[in-house]
Amino acid sequence: MIRIEELGEAGLDRMGEIDRSEEVTYQYLFREGALHRERIDAQVPTWTPETIEKNRHMLLPILRKGGHCLGALAGDRLAGMAVLGGEWLGEEQDQLQMAFLYVSREYRRQGVARKLMDEICRLAREKQANQLYISATETDSALGFYFAYGCRLAPEVDKRLYALEPLDIHLVKDLK
Template sequence: MITIKPMGLEDAPRIRDIDRSETIGSVYTCANGVMEETKAGHECPNWQEDDYTAIMSRFERELRSGGTAYGAYDGETLVGFGVLASTFRGKEQDQLQLDLMYVTRAYRRQGIGSRIMDALSETAIAKGAKSLYISSTETESAVKFYASRGSAPTDEVDEELFAMEPLDIHMVKRL
């Protein structure tokens, strides 16, 4: 039984439970709202220690600045998590960023990501957001997941987030 519950700063080390590896069949690029798919066919390895340290630091920074995190647990093992940033974005200042979202390899395609995204969406609505801003990795699995949850490429790319992750597919999900 997978349980979705809030995460705190003390939960950051549990991120080491996540196996982010995957076989990448295709990647996407997006220009002027038009996505193009390119076959990739390679294996993306799990994080190394430097990667875990960077993700945990980003997780902690977001929570310290008022962000919200939810984790998916199988017993005591973290099998997925997502982070909602606290800074409002967009022309109308009515978007909150879904900052981090990962489900460990062995637990994917079981609805866990959807449950985490639902919890983060409810929190965003409670904070007054009208949509989620998503800077998705360009992989087929990530882009198709967000699209299946109602996200679409944005016409209004956040320049700060684009500068940090220019290869990502920048999307918005209306709440």
């Protein structure tokens, strides 16, 4: 049984417990106003100390600005992690960033990502957000999940987030 818990800043120290590895058959590119699917056949490795530190460096300020780090736990094992930003985005300043979502390989396709997203959405609604803003990895599995969850392409891309991850696909999730 999976339970979702607030992990706080200390949760970032557990990121390496997540096996993010996967085989990627397709990726998406956004150009000329549309998504284009491209076959790539690539291997995504699990975290390295460098990628953990890079993500920790990116996520810590987000948490310190009112964000939340959630863990999906199976007993004591970390099955997944999600981070909700606390900084307002968008023209109307009514969006919060879903800054991070990973589920460990052995727990995928078991509803773990959905449980994490449900709690992220609940927290964002509690803060009166109208939308989540998601800068998603361009893989078929990530986008397949987000679109099935009800996300759609962002009508306006956040320039700061785009500059950080120019290959990401920018999405929004309506919360109201």
